[in-house]
Amino acid sequence: MMKRFAIIGILLLTAVLIMQACVEQTPTPDDTYDFQTPAYFPKIVSPTNNPLTKSGVSLGRMLFYDPILSQDSTISCSSCHNIANAFAEDKKYSVGVGGATGDVNAMAIINLAWQQKFFWNGRATSLEEQALGPINNPLEMHETSENVAAKLSRSKRYAPLFKQAFGSATVTPEMIGKAISQFERIIVSNQSTYDKFYEIQEQAFTAEEYAGFRIFFTERGQCFHCHGANGTLLAHNLDTIFRNNGLLTDQEMIGKGLSFVTKKSSDDGKFKVPTLRNIELTGPYMHDGRFATLAELMDFYSSGIKQNANLDINFTKSPERLEQYGGLGLTSTEKQQVIAFLKTLTDTAFTHNPAYQNPFKK
Amino acid sequence: MKLQLLFVLLFFSLMGCTWYNQDSTGSLKVNFVHTFQDSTLQILESNQLIYTTTTGNKFNIKNLKYYIAKLTLYQNNGAKYDVNMVKLINPMELNTNYQNYTLANIPNGKYSKISFVFGVDSARNTFPFGLPNNSENNSMEWPFTLGGGYHFMMMEGVFQNTKNDTVGYAIHLGVTPNQFYNEFPIDLTVNGNDQSIDMQVNMEQWFNGINKINLNDGFGYMMEDQQKQLLFKQNGVGVFTLK
Numbered sequence: 024m025m026k027r028f029a030i031i032g033i034l035l036l037t038a039v040l041i042m043q044a045c046v047e048q049t050p051t052p053d054d055t056y057d058f059q060t061p062a063y064f065p066k067i068v069s070p071t072n073n074p075l076t077k078s079g080v081s082l083g084r085m086l087f088y089d090p091i092l093s094q095d096s097t098i099s100c101s102s103c104h105n106i107a108n109a110f111a112e113d114k115k116y117s118v119g120v121g122g123a124t125g126d127v128n129a130m131a132i133i134n135l136a137w138q139q140k141f142f143w144n145g146r147a148t149s150l151e152e153q154a155l156g157p158i159n160n161p162l163e164m165h166e167t168s169e170n171v172a173a174k175l176s177r178s179k180r181y182a183p184l185f186k187q188a189f190g191s192a193t194v195t196p197e198m199i200g201k202a203i204s205q206f207e208r209i210i211v212s213n214q215s216t217y218d219k220f221y222e223i224q225e226q227a228f229t230a231e232e233y234a235g236f237r238i239f240f241t242e243r244g245q246c247f248h249c250h251g252a253n254g255t256l257l258a259h260n261l262d263t264i265f266r267n268n269g270l271l272t273d274q275e276m277i278g279k280g281l282s283f284v285t286k287k288s289s290d291d292g293k294f295k296v297p298t299l300r301n302i303e304l305t306g307p308y309m310h311d312g313r314f315a316t317l318a319e320l321m322d323f324y325s326s327g328i329k330q331n332a333n334l335d336i337n338f339t340k341s342p343e344r345l346e347q348y349g350g351l352g353l354t355s356t357e358k359q360q361v362i363a364f365l366k367t368l369t370d371t372a373f374t375h376n377p378a379y380q381n382p383f384k385k
Numbered sequence: 386m387k388l389q390l391l392f393v394l395l396f397f398s399l400m401g402c403t404w405y406n407q408d409s410t411g412s413l414k415v416n417f418v419h420t421f422q423d424s425t426l427q428i429l430e431s432n433q434l435i436y437t438t439t440t441g442n443k444f445n446i447k448n449l450k451y452y453i454a455k456l457t458l459y460q461n462n463g464a465k466y467d468v469n470m471v472k473l474i475n476p477m478e479l480n481t482n483y484q485n486y487t488l489a490n491i492p493n494g495k496y497s498k499i500s501f502v503f504g505v506d507s508a509r510n511t512f513p514f515g516l517p518n519n520s521e522n523n524s525m526e527w528p529f530t531l532g533g534g535y536h537f538m539m540m541e542g543v544f545q546n547t548k549n550d551t552v553g554y555a556i557h558l559g560v561t562p563n564q565f566y567n568e569f570p571i572d573l574t575v576n577g578n579d580q581s582i583d584m585q586v587n588m589e590q591w592f593n594g595i596n597k598i599n600l601n602d603g604f605g606y607m608m609e610d611q612q613k614q615l616l617f618k619q620n621g622v623g624v625f626t627l628k
Contacts, residue, residue: 064518065520240529241609289430332432342548
C-alpha cells in the first residue's frame, strides 16, 4: 500500500516539475540580472517565462546591434533606434532593407519594462512580441523570424550564447524575442533633472523650468491628464493609454491608430501616449514625425488642434478655448516655459550608459 | 499502518486550524452596483448622448473611476471592524474585483452599521505615493502643483452644449476637504460564512442632487475650483444606497 502511495507521489511530483518547467524559467542564481531602479519607481512585473538573466540581457544587446536580423544584413534594431537619440531616430520615417520607407516614426526605447502595449497602435501586447515585429516587417528588416532563427542556429558566435541563455543552441523565434526584450527591459532613464523633483521638489528647477512645470501639471496646460500627474506616468509611462490629440481630421483618421487593432471607429486616430523622457533628443515628434522641433510641437497644442469625432475630452471640454485659439492658446512665454521644463527630462547618463552601448564597437 | 494513522492525524490537525478560522470569522463582499435612473449604468465609448440632467443637458459617461476608503462594520456595543484599505472602484474593468470592496476575517457577531469614506482618507492622500506605487493608483494622481494626493473620482463624458456641439466634461474631485463619509444601518450576522450585499450607486444623483448641475456652467476645468467640487461633494451624499 505504502509503495503504491510512494509511486503515485513520485508521479505527481514529476508532473508538477514538468509543468513548472514549461511555465516558468528560473535563472541560475549567478545568472540572475540585478535590475536596480529608484525607490520611487514601481516594481516591474517581468514575465515569469522570461526572467532577466545576465546571459539573456547580454545576448539581447548583441542582437539589438547586429544587422544579422535583417534580410541582407544591413539593418539592425539600432539603425532606427539610435542611443544618441535616446533610442529613437532623427528621421521622420525609418529606411529599411532596399531603401524601403516606413510610415511611422520610430518610438524611443525608454523604460519599456513598465509598459504593456507596444507600437503607436498598440498591436503588440508584450515586449517579446514587439521585438520580433521589425524583423518580419517588409518595410524594415524584411526577414522572417524563422529565417533569422536558422541563421543564428548556424552561427558559431550565437548558438552557444543561446545555449547559455535559454538552454538550447537550436534557436527559435521565441528565444530571439525573449533575448531582445530582456535587453530592452533594462534600458531605464532615471537620472534627469526631473528625477531630483522626488527629493527636493520645486528646488530641482530654475524659475523658467518651474513655470513650465506648473503649466504642465495644472489645467492651464492639461498635459498631465495624458502624460501623468506628479510625473509618474511621465517618468515611467507605466499605464499605456491611447489618445486622440487632434492630429487628424475625421476623414484622415479612419483606420489609423488603435482602431487598426480594435476595428472600432471610436478608436480612430488614437495613438499611444509616448514617454516624454529625453524628449529633447527624440524628435521628430508624433506617430508620423510631423513636427521637427519642440517649438512646432507646442505651436500645435496651442493652436493647431484638428477637431474630430474622437478628439480627447481634455481638448473638447473647453470648446471656447478650442474655438478661439484652436488649442490651449498658450502665450509664447508659456510655450518657452513648457519647453524649458520638458528639457529637464533629458538624461545624458542614459545616452552615455556603457551598458546600453554597441557591444561590437571597441 | 502507523504511518498512515500519522498522516490522518496530521491532516485533521491542519484542517482543524482552518475550521477554527471559518467558525470564528466570516467575510462580507460589498458590490458597488452602478445605475442611472434605476437602470444599469452604461459607460460608452461612443459620443451617443443617452442621459439627460434635470437641467436639460443631454450627456453620456465615458470614463468612471473612484476610491472608497475605510469600509467599516459596527456592532451595537461599539466594537468595530475594518481592514484600513483604500479600494479603486472601476466599473469599466471586466474584472469584477474592481467593483467590490471585501472585508475578510470579520469576527463573528451581529453588526448594525456600515460606513465608508468616499475618496482617499487624509492619511494616504499625500504626495508622493500615499497609496501603493502602481499603475492604477498612479493613473489617479492629483498633481503636486494642485495639492498632491489622488483624484477621488474621475467621471468624464460628452454633452450637447448650448450651441448643439458635442463637447467634453470632466468631473474631477480631489483634495482632502472633498472626501465625504457615508453610513447605513445594516442587519448583518456574521457566523463564519461569506456574504455579499449590494451598494447601489445612483449616478444620476451626482447631477440631480441638492445641486442641479448644468454642464454648460464650465465643468471642464474644476480641479482648481473648490466651489465646483463642493457642488459634487454635496450631491455625492445621496449617491450611495444600501440595498
